[in-house]
Amino acid sequence: MSMDSSIPFALLLALLIPILLHVVIRRKYSSYNLPPGSLGFPVIGQTISLLRALHSNTDYQWCQDRIEKYGAVSKMSLFGSPTALLAGPAANHFVFSNQDLIFTETKAINALVGRSILTLSGEELKQVRGALHGYLRPEMVTKYMRKMDEEVRRHIDLNWVGHKTVTVAPLAKRLTFDIICSVVFGQGIGPIREALATDFETLVQALLSLPVNIPFTKFNKGLSASRRIRKVLREIAREREAALQQGHSSSADDFFTYMRVLRSEGTHSLTVEDIVDNAIVLLTAGYGNSAVLITFLLRYLANDPDILGKITEEQEEIASSRGPNEPLTWDDVSRMKYTWKVALETLRTVPPIFGSFRTAIKDIEYRGYHIPKGWKVFTAQSITHLDGNFFNDPVKFDPTRFDNQTSIPPYCFVTFGGGPRMCPGNEFARTETLVTMHYLVRQFRWKLCCKEEGYRKDPLPMPVLGLPIELETRSPPEYAHA
Numbered sequence: 124m125s126m127d128s129s130i131p132f133a134l135l136l137a138l139l140i141p142i143l144l145h146v147v148i149r150r151k152y153s154s155y156n157l158p159p160g161s162l163g164f165p166v167i168g169q170t171i172s173l174l175r176a177l178h179s180n181t182d183y184q185w186c187q188d189r190i191e192k193y194g195a196v197s198k199m200s201l202f203g204s205p206t207a208l209l210a211g212p213a214a215n216h217f218v219f220s221n222q223d224l225i226f227t228e229t230k231a232i233n234a235l236v237g238r239s240i241l242t243l244s245g246e247e248l249k250q251v252r253g254a255l256h257g258y259l260r261p262e263m264v265t266k267y268m269r270k271m272d273e274e275v276r277r278h279i280d281l282n283w284v285g286h287k288t289v290t291v292a293p294l295a296k297r298l299t300f301d302i303i304c305s306v307v308f309g310q311g312i313g314p315i316r317e318a319l320a321t322d323f324e325t326l327v328q329a330l331l332s333l334p335v336n337i338p339f340t341k342f343n344k345g346l347s348a349s350r351r352i353r354k355v356l357r358e359i360a361r362e363r364e365a366a367l368q369q370g371h372s373s374s375a376d377d378f379f380t381y382m383r384v385l386r387s388e389g390t391h392s393l394t395v396e397d398i399v400d401n402a403i404v405l406l407t408a409g410y411g412n413s414a415v416l417i418t419f420l421l422r423y424l425a426n427d428p429d430i431l432g433k434i435t436e437e438q439e440e441i442a443s444s445r446g447p448n449e450p451l452t453w454d455d456v457s458r459m460k461y462t463w464k465v466a467l468e469t470l471r472t473v474p475p476i477f478g479s480f481r482t483a484i485k486d487i488e489y490r491g492y493h494i495p496k497g498w499k500v501f502t503a504q505s506i507t508h509l510d511g512n513f514f515n516d517p518v519k520f521d522p523t524r525f526d527n528q529t530s531i532p533p534y535c536f537v538t539f540g541g542g543p544r545m546c547p548g549n550e551f552a553r554t555e556t557l558v559t560m561h562y563l564v565r566q567f568r569w570k571l572c573c574k575e576e577g578y579r580k581d582p583l584p585m586p587v588l589g590l591p592i593e594l595e596t597r598s599p600p601e602y603a604h605a
């Protein structure tokens with residue numbers, strides 16, 4: 124076929140395939156009342172369009188356009204699968220609580236993080252969830268505070284003090300990564316942290332990639348990184364096991380000892396390999412989102428001297444009640460109420476996770492529409508976070524809306540998700556963020572180097588230049604050089 128004749132043929136095909144697909148779907152689901160909308164072109168569907176919207180930070184408008192066109196329930200095709208987009212608080216409740224909707228697994232997730240909380244089901248999932256929630260519960264987070272405090276001071280001394288400009292996003296990522304490492308590993312991984320940090324970044328990039336295992340693809344690099352990470356974690360698990368056997372382990376705060384102790388008590392039956400896989404999830408989930416929060420907090424505060432002033436006042440008051448070298452306590456963090464409201468408002472306006480995906484394990488019904496078994500269900504956080512019916516003047520940055528959190532209707536503010544799969548790391552994230560803000564706002568003032576810097580979602584939101592800021596020392600780090 125010549126080039127000239129192949130073009131009309133390709134055009135014909137492009138027209139015919141969606142029509143054929145429409146006919147096949149209609150036949151297959153003839154007795155179903157499917158949601159309105161179009162599944163688009165085979166395999167691709169609306170994927171590229173959504174990814175583009177995320178990249179240009181117009182995903183909220185993208186969802187709104189669909190909601191205006193089709194209503195609060197519509198169908199489309201994302202990442203090769205028919206998907207229902209559900210919108211509103213009732214939809215959030217439905218997605219987060221329905222037992223027939225399970226976490227969406229992908230080939231990449233299965234290959235990269237193995238048998239973990241993200242992929243297990245039934246009794247095994249129950250056991251892992253119980254263990255992870257236990258490890259991150261507030262009483263445990265109080266024990267991790269010392270390490271958080273140490274890491275934050277160390278980072279500020281190393282990366283902030285004496286610098287005229289810094290780029291916030293990579294520093295925040297590295298800080299939160301080092302915090303979660305020092306908690307999960309307990310001690311003794313200092314020299315390999317650098318290599319682990321690089322491997323975890325490669326792994327995170329691969330989690331949402333196409334599972335094409337040929338050299339130089341994101342997925343292929345992710346697999347190599349995952350193998351290296353596993354090797355290191357297995358070795359650490361062995362060391363902790365040996366210490367436990369010899370009675371040298373003084374505490375069960377590191378994740379491996381904690382899980383091993385739970386196993387000996389009969390709380391779960393996970394193997395060392397499974398524990399390693401879950402440690403990978405814990406480390407992966409435990410740094411990126413908090414780094415987004417810290418980055419955007421600093422971005423907002425640079426533009427709002429009033430809010431920054433109130434936060435500083437709160438933090439100075441807390442500092443005045445303790446000695447210069449004393450680390451922050453749980454009680455101190457509990458008093459950082461205003462600072463946390465500002466953080467919550469940051470999470471409302473820029474939620475680190477843009478939405479949640481689930482897979483229907485049987486035919487389900489929502490608002491009179493059928494969602495067939497195997498379809499995906501998707502809900503986006505910004506739909507309710509930016510809805511004027513629930514948040515007055517929703518684009519305004521206003522921390523006072525969290526003065527009375529019970530006034531926010533259920534399932535409208537879902538930055539940490541909801542229902543049984545709600546984020547177990549929310550207390551951990553709150554504590555590390557507040558400890559970080561305590562030291563930063565007391566020591567520095569900052570200006571954005573680039574006032575017009577936008578941000579994109581990849582899929583986590585991040586300023587396009589990583590948020591370079593000019594730093595000015597406000598008061599010397601009294602604690603650091605005693």
Ligand code: HEM
Binds near residue numbers: 545
């Ligand atoms: C600001 C910071 C954070 C935000 C906004 C956040 C948000 C979320 C959300 C929305 C989910 C549920 C996703 C869904 O239902 O589809 C989730 C799950 C999870 N998060 Fe977080 N997270 C944060 C920090 C953390 C931290 C610090 C940790 C660990 C130390 C953590 C560990 C986890 C884990 C293990 C899951 C999976 C839970 C499960 O499968 O049942 N998160 N997170």
